[in-house]
Amino acid sequence: MKKLVRSFGFAFKGLRYTTTTQLNFRIHLAATVLAAAMGFLLHIATNEWLWITLAIALVLITELINTSIETLTDLVSPTYNTKAGHVKDVCAGAVVIAALFALVTGLVIFLPKLILLVHHAA
Template sequence: MNKLWKSFSYAFKGLAYAYRTQLNLRIHLVITAITLLLGWYLNLTANEWLWILLCITIVLSAELLNTSIETLTDMVSPGYHEKAGHVKDIAAAAVTITAVFAVITGCLIFIPKLILLFHAA
């Protein structure tokens, strides 16, 4: 049990490091909070919540993986190296792809509900 607790503590330590050092992660977390509040306000269905939570999970996971790849790349290639730049760019592209998927999914779920809300008012 002690080993399990240690593994979780390392994970939370990594999350705290990423939160402290990565502006984009903090931005994603603010957007996550807004999305969760809007979903609660609009009374999403269970299926809609699953899609929203999936999007949040993949975007945050991609951002954390991007942070780890950037950190490792900076460690092994402290000076400029073209291939190191490509590695970092590709990792950032992965985050962008997941974020675009999340935005599209959010639009498909939230826009019809917001239109109905404003038409009812």
Template sequence: MNRFLKSFKFAAKGLSHTVVTQPNFIFHLIAALLVVAAGWYFEVSKGEWLAIVICIGLVMVTELINTAIEVLVDWLSPEFNVKAGLVKDIAAGAVLVAALIALLVAFIIFVPKIF
């Protein structure tokens, strides 16, 4: 059980590092809070909440993975390296795709409620 509890401590440390060092993660957290507030305001359905929660999770998870990849690449290749940069760009692209999917879902859910 002690090992199990330690894993939560390590996960919290990684999450804390991401929150403190990654402005994009903070941006995504603020966007998520705004979407949740809009969901309550517009009284979205259970199905819409499910889509919102999945999209928020998708963006947050990809941002965390992107951060882990950046830290690893910086450690393995501290000086400039074209391929290392490409790895980081691809990971950032994954975050962009997740964010665009979330934005599309937000438009599908909220635009009909606004107009």
């Protein structure tokens, strides 16, 4: 049990490191708060919550993996190396794909509700 508790401690230490050192991760966390607030305010359905939480998880997970691979790349290749640059670029590309998925998911779920809200208010 002690080993399990320690492993959670390491995981939270990694989350803290990423949050304090990575601006993009903090931006994704702010987008998470915004998406959750919109979900509650617009009373989205359970299946919509599942899509929103999947999108959020994908973005945060890819950003965490990106940070870990970038950190490891910097460790093994402290000076500029073309292949190391490719590794970092590919990881960043994975985050972009996840973020685009999240954006499209958010638009599909929230945009119709916002349009109805605007039309109803007018």
